[in-house]
Amino acid sequence: MKKILLSIAIILTSLGVFAQGKVVTNYLNELADNDAFTKVSVSSKMFSLFTELEAGSEEEKEFLKAISKLKGLKVIAADSIANSAAMYKRATTDVEAAGYEELMSVKDAEENMKFSIKDKNGIIEELIMVVGGNKHFVLLSLYGEIDLKNISKIARSMNVGGLDNLGKLDADD
Amino acid sequence: MQTIKIILFVSILGLSQQPLFAQESILKDQFEKSNEGKYCFYPSTLRMVNIKQNADFNELATGVEKLLIYQLDSSSQANKSYREVSEKYQSVGFEEYASAQGGGMSLSIVGKSDRRQQEFAGYMWSDELAVAFYLRGDIPWQKIPTLIKSMEDLDLIEIF
Numbered sequence: 001m002k003k004i005l006l007s008i009a010i011i012l013t014s015l016g017v018f019a020q021g022k023v024v025t026n027y028l029n030e031l032a033d034n035d036a037f038t039k040v041s042v043s044s045k046m047f048s049l050f051t052e053l054e055a056g057s058e059e060e061k062e063f064l065k066a067i068s069k070l071k072g073l074k075v076i077a078a079d080s081i082a083n084s085a086a087m088y089k090r091a092t093t094d095v096e097a098a099g100y101e102e103l104m105s106v107k108d109a110e111e112n113m114k115f116s117i118k119d120k121n122g123i124i125e126e127l128i129m130v131v132g133g134n135k136h137f138v139l140l141s142l143y144g145e146i147d148l149k150n151i152s153k154i155a156r157s158m159n160v161g162g163l164d165n166l167g168k169l170d171a172d173d
Numbered sequence: 174m175q176t177i178k179i180i181l182f183v184s185i186l187g188l189s190q191q192p193l194f195a196q197e198s199i200l201k202d203q204f205e206k207s208n209e210g211k212y213c214f215y216p217s218t219l220r221m222v223n224i225k226q227n228a229d230f231n232e233l234a235t236g237v238e239k240l241l242i243y244q245l246d247s248s249s250q251a252n253k254s255y256r257e258v259s260e261k262y263q264s265v266g267f268e269e270y271a272s273a274q275g276g277g278m279s280l281s282i283v284g285k286s287d288r289r290q291q292e293f294a295g296y297m298w299s300d301e302l303a304v305a306f307y308l309r310g311d312i313p314w315q316k317i318p319t320l321i322k323s324m325e326d327l328d329l330i331e332i333f
Contacts, residue, residue, distance in 0.1 A: 032274075034275070035275050035276070035277075036275070037275050037276075038273065038274070038275040038276035038278075039272075039273065039274045039275050040271075040272070040273045041269070041271065041272045041273070042270070042271045043268065043269050043270055043271065045268050045269070045270045045284060046270040046271050046282075077276075
């Protein structure tokens, strides 16, 4: 009986892990051969290496701890596509349909931006950012255990195009 | 060009530990017949390409047991067969660490580790640099931030 329960627990956990980042994964598959889009994927193995770094200050320790809890990052970005507005609309619709909760949205003359999350027991398990407008499009999924307090620091350190927009979340806290 | 080379070195130097069962043969089997360059680095040769003898770089190099780099020939670049490197390593238990495709570049890093060994392999393709690599060693990971901070003082011999 214990083995059956353990098997069920493992299967459910695995399904949960694969479910994370599913919206972005669908876009990654669809745009795999489209060179107009840059596709980036960073796995939990890479994030786990951060735990080996030496932290000088308390702030650095907190930051590295936050990084080490991330399980993955997927980014799709394009700087010069004609249909960026349509892509933005479609992506935000797909994110909403997948059950993500809107966290914040920003609209200006240049571009639109929307942050959505999926949480469990008060812990954010996935953060999705969609940016679109002015021939520019970004779809980003950051998953694992996400600490919003450190999100802008993580964004700056990764230096991935579009990810710096996550800093706006911190600024609005 | 220099920046890309530094990033490549740091990326692959920063990913390693002690090996027991090297699996460099996968890379060798795919690229040994290539007419392009093959480079094999050990700690001593890595220190040699470090013109300014940057201490942080040398400290990282000390942990490298072996770094094997093949320049990608025109044929493998044209048919993108270099992408098979990561697929082949993943078929023997290596896991994906990072990948990037599009925007004029392609990058993949896969790795395998347990308490006894750690190995990394992958490729990097762009307009300026096209290489596949395999690395094993024991790098002091905690020194990577120091090396990044001293990047401006880093000067490596032009080998690619």
